[in-house]
Amino acid sequence: MREGTKIHFARQLRREMTTAERYLWTRLRRRQLSGCRFRRQHPLGPYIADFVCIEKMLVIEIDGSQHGEPGTDARRDAWLRHQGFKVIRCWNHDVVDRTDQVLASIAEALATPRPAG
Template identity: 45%
Template sequence: MRGVDESKTGRARSLRSASTDAEGVLWYRLRARRLNGYKFVRQEPIGPYIVDFICREARLIIEVDGGQHADSPHDAARDRWLADRNYRILRFWNNDVSSNLAGVLETIVTTLAATPPHPDR
């Protein structure tokens, strides 16, 4: 990848192989354009961060978090940095994905439908 820090790429690869159960469940539904034809990739380096899932075309990032992320100043700073670069972020708790997958997918589909095409695409 052009302009990507190789250490971030290696870290992203290791995160892909060590995904949580909730990330695995959601990835199964997102991969291979299973969600209304949108393409997602997982554990993608963006600047100094690695995001769980991203639809590049819609500039939509999806994060699946455990309790360690509650009220995290690091996550707040990260979200601001990404938002400043015109990314939108949806955050779901692991238990949301596990217990309400249909609701999580509905939220994602609704957000994608409301996403105007990016001017650079």
């Protein structure tokens, strides 16, 4: 996907966030979690991450039923990890129904130092 097209698509995704994405965004925005700044629907290489904290190199992906093909997600996760990102995947229903546990997992990942390299 061309860079300009990807940016346009990311903007469209920001306008059309899923219920779970909107719900999590209200808890991540404005440095509410561990004082870290998150971006939503942010282009990273050939992909668009649901949420990313650049400072902590953490990507959060919110998965629904469309993520039934593990090969696609595995390639994406491998590429992101190769770039130095940690990747957390959460199911839509967990974000809505188990918000505190999801936020605790994210906070733990933010607190975990990245390996030197």
